Amino acid sequence: MNWYCIYYKPNCFKVVAIHLSRLNGEYEIYSPKLKYVKVINGKKVEKYQDLFPCYFFLKIDEEKLSLVRFTRGVKKILGNYKGDYSVIDENFIDSLKSAENEDGYIFFENDKKFEKGEQLEIIDGPFKGLSAQYLYSLSSQERVAILLNVANSSTKIIIDKHLVKPRG
Known part of the structure; x- marks a missing residue:
């Protein structure tokens, strides 16, 4: 079987x-x-x-x-x-x-709490391993807005909270 x-x-x-x-x-x-x-x-x-x-x-x-x-x-x-x-x-x-x-x-339970400006690391997905800066949580509390630093440029993206962790 x-x-x-x-x-x-x-x-x-x-x-x-x-x-x-x-x-x-x-x-x-x-x-x-x-x-x-x-x-x-x-x-x-x-x-x-x-x-x-x-x-x-x-x-x-x-x-x-x-x-x-x-x-x-x-x-x-x-x-x-x-x-x-x-x-x-x-x-x-x-x-x-x-x-x-x-x-x-x-x-x-996704109870991660981040402070504004906190440095994060993306742990999965297409941006895995990249650094980002926490901006804010969306109203659902399951997604966050982060500032992604790529090639001397910063881009704001929305990502699932479980895909990021504090850097370090």
């Missing part, structure tokens, strides 16, 4: 799960959930969502995939253009499961 990534129609997860339960044989469904804190009107509120909206992982025998493909609510099974299905590494699934808390959620 291997893990596969299933892409389903919006709001159809329960329908797909019910129809998969009618398959004979063994299988396991895994849909990681994210729990995070968002600031709304100045108050911290816990929010929940799928880590990968409209996707879940299914551990099943390859022979059963054709049945899964035509299950009500399933759009497709991830694979390549030739029609070969992509097997998801067991270690990837295990790492997601190990990140879950006792409630079964992967918890994410």
Whole structure:
């Protein structure tokens, strides 16, 4: 049995799960959930969502995939253009499961606070490794405006808060 990534129609997860339960044989469904804190009107509120909206992982025998493909609510099974299905590494699934808390959620709290003018380093994305200066947080508190210094020129950009860290 291997893990596969299933892409389903919006709001159809329960329908797909019910129809998969009618398959004979063994299988396991895994849909990681994210729990995070968002600031709304100045108050911290816990929010929940799928880590990968409209996707879940299914551990099943390859022979059963054709049945899964035509299950009500399933759009497709991830694979390549030739029609070969992509097997998801067991270690990837295990790492997601190990990140879950006792409630079964992967918890994410973005509580980074920066001071105006603070020097930051971009830790991921196309600007990885570049220095920047913190300007301000946007109202959602999940994105920040920074001044990026490139080639003796400064450019203001908006970036996700989790992509920057204090320099040093």
